[in-house]
Amino acid sequence: MFNAEVKEKVDEIVIRHNCNKKELINIIQEIQKLYRYLPEDVLKYIAFKLDISDAKIYGVATFYENFSLEPKGKYIIKICDGTACHVRKSIPILNAIRKELHLNDKKNTTDDFLFTVETVSCLGACGLAPVITINDQVYPKVTPQFVVELINDIKKEAI
Structure with a gap:
């Protein structure tokens, strides 16, 4: 390189x-x-x-946690799994994202380096739980269906 x-x-x-x-x-x-x-x-x-x-x-x-020695995707999706988000079902959201992007707990970046998925302990938006961010844009009260649609919209824009 x-x-x-x-x-x-x-x-x-x-x-x-x-x-x-x-x-x-x-x-x-x-x-x-x-x-x-x-x-x-x-x-x-x-x-x-x-x-x-x-x-x-x-x-x-x-x-520093924000630094990465591994290549990341263009779109970094962070899923909060803090207490408030976890109680409000963040794990099904994570599972839906991983399924849609063909990722798992060992592989968190898509082969085309378009997406990286990370879980975080807290995004500081507990009142909006469950919360994800994509490149630091906050998406409150998300559902598995919503995140799949959002990912597909991003894919269409990226083409």
Whole structure:
């Protein structure tokens, strides 16, 4: 994956942050926004550019839950399974999404990298339970039928 084009983009980001080690989190946030995950070769290159160890950069990348070392889909669906959502039947919603996208508890990203499905402990919208987000847009009081329709609408738009 690491080629001249990738190197140029990473260099731009690192330079925009003045090659400052203290900007590591901001730099890798931008990298993740660009690629939807943190590619290993890019992390190693950033470590080299900032003169920090690979262990340091991996420590930061794995400490924060929002960072991912695995490729994610264009649309990230987060299903809340906190107490309020769980009681209001979030698991059937999760199962409907997984069935529609041919995913399971071990495989959470579609082969075409269009969707990634994640469960989260809380989305902070308990009064709207059960709740999902798709790329941070909140969908309140969802049902299994609604999420299947929503996924199909997104698929149609993505074509």
